[in-house]
Amino acid sequence: MEGLECMEITVCNGTVQSLSIRINGQANNADVTVRVYCRxxxxxxxxxxxxxxxxxxxxKPTAVVFIGDFSLPEINWKHHTAGTTKVRRFLKDLNDNFMEQVLRDPTWKDFLLDLLLVNRVDFMSQVVISHETRWKELHN
Structure with a gap:
């Protein structure tokens, strides 16, 4: 399609998967990069x-949306805290890159594992979490 660039990244023998799509000129005529990530x-x-x-x-150059399963149940998103050094570093890097976690409701049991991270909240008007049976099956 015109106006789309796509890149698939697989790292470390397939243990991490990322799919990146750049949509040209969508957010106030700026590019938007959407990355789906499984950690x-x-x-x-x-x-x-x-x-x-x-x-x-x-x-750096675009509005960014990261969405995916980050498997970090130890993060307290309400207070933006974590118990381990590794996860505190994750939070620090999000802050350093002006990324905000948009979802507020648990996505797996009582945990918020699936995240929606954005660096520009202004183009996120409404987020709805679907708790369909199929979604729950994927996380069991």
Missing amino acids: PPSQDNYVDELFFEELRDAS
């Missing part, structure tokens, strides 16, 4: 660093 719970620091590099690069 396994056992992801190591090296792969986390690759994610943060991707985040830094993506958020």
Whole structure:
């Protein structure tokens, strides 16, 4: 399609998957980059660093939307805190790149594992979480 660029990234023997789509000229005539990301719970620091590099690069020229399963149940999104150094670093890198977590309701049991991160809240008017049976099956 005209106005779309797509890039698929697979890192570390397929343990991390990311799909990136750049939509040209959509947010007040600026580009929007949408990245779908799956972070396994056992992801190591090296792969986390690759994610943060991707985040830094993506958020420079465009509006960015990161969506996916980040497997970080220890984050308290209400107070923006975490118990481990690794997860506190994740929160710091989000802040450093002006990324905001938009979802507020649990997406898996009592946890908010699936995140919607944006660097421009102004083009996010309404977010609805679907709790369909199929969605729950994917996370069991």
